[in-house]
Amino acid sequence: MMREKAWFFAMVFSYPVLTMRLDSRTRHEIRESARRFFGADVYLFGSRTDDAKRGGDIDLYIEAPMSAAEAVRSRIAMLGHLYSRIGERKIDLVVNSGGGERPIFREARQHGEKL
Amino acid sequence: MTPQLGVLLDACQQHARYLLAAQGRLPAPVTAAGISARDDDLVAALDQFAYRFTRLQDTLGGRVFRRLLVEHFGEPYEDSSLRDVVDRLEKLGVIASAERWSQIRAMRNTLAHDYPETAEEKAAAIELAREMAREMASMLDGMRAITNRTVPGPAAH
Numbered sequence: 001m002m003r004e005k006a007w008f009f010a011m012v013f014s015y016p017v018l019t020m021r022l023d024s025r026t027r028h029e030i031r032e033s034a035r036r037f038f039g040a041d042v043y044l045f046g047s048r049t050d051d052a053k054r055g056g057d058i059d060l061y062i063e064a065p066m067s068a069a070e071a072v073r074s075r076i077a078m079l080g081h082l083y084s085r086i087g088e089r090k091i092d093l094v095v096n097s098g099g100g101e102r103p104i105f106r107e108a109r110q111h112g113e114k115l
Numbered sequence: 116m117t118p119q120l121g122v123l124l125d126a127c128q129q130h131a132r133y134l135l136a137a138q139g140r141l142p143a144p145v146t147a148a149g150i151s152a153r154d155d156d157l158v159a160a161l162d163q164f165a166y167r168f169t170r171l172q173d174t175l176g177g178r179v180f181r182r183l184l185v186e187h188f189g190e191p192y193e194d195s196s197l198r199d200v201v202d203r204l205e206k207l208g209v210i211a212s213a214e215r216w217s218q219i220r221a222m223r224n225t226l227a228h229d230y231p232e233t234a235e236e237k238a239a240a241i242e243l244a245r246e247m248a249r250e251m252a253s254m255l256d257g258m259r260a261i262t263n264r265t266v267p268g269p270a271a272h
Contacts, residue, residue: 067239068147068233068235068236068238068239069235069239069242071236071239072236072239072240072243073239073243075225076218076221076222076225076240076243077218079217079218079221079224079225080214080215080216080217080218080219080220080221081214081217083217083220083221084198084213084214084217087198088220099233099235099236100233102232
């Protein structure tokens with residue numbers, strides 16, 4: 001009984017660590033660059049939030065109302081900045097700039113974790 | 116055997132030539148309506164543009180930069196990371212900005228993975244890629260000038 005309880009608590013308290021498959025520095029850099037280039041929060045979704053699928057792409061989602069041209073420029077600026085800061089990684093940065101709803105936006109909002 | 120710098124620069128020159136030729140066939144500016152119309156000539160020009168952009172970016176970043184430092188400047192960057200190579204070239208004034216180069220790399224990856232979903236985003240991405248294509252072409256001209264200037268040919272004697 002005691003052993004089961006200990007196991008239960010170990011699972012519960014390690015959960016956030018296990019589900020965030022990015023080190024804290026990487027998370028910090030991503031958060032800061034989203035703020036700098038979009039003035040917005042950033043959400044991690046997809047395989048990096050799933051402990052069973054390690055080491056996939058880094059799927060990021062940002063909501064920031066702006067023109068398509070601004071969104072594209074900010075997206076490239078943020079990716080370039082991240083490559084300089086954390087090295088080139090497979091980053092899939094999805095930007096919802098207000099140009100219409102897409103299924104991936106809903107998925108990111110439902111399953112994403114704010115960094 | 117690693118190709119010589121001159122051979123690599125020649126390869127880049129070919130990519131740049133076809134890249135700028137494709138760019139010349141694109142409407143200025145490329146619009147969302149134009150993208151949506153999917154005209155054959157536009158699609159062909161865009162495919163050529165994306166392909167040559169990718170090849171030029173890959174060859175410059177993956178091969179030329181390091182060879183330039185090692186072969187031309189005689190610096191010990193044979194086994195350094197690309198990041199160190201790019202930073203060093205920025206210090207030497209060969210490339211204007213290491214961060215801009217990272218952005219060009221991000222554009223290359225975006226073009227390769229067909230990211231922008233909407234026609235508006237695609238059109239905007241192509242306009243930005245155009246600026247970057249011109250920057251890569253002038254970067255290449257700059258490297259040509261550097262290598263021609265300080266490697267004396269027969270005429271210098």
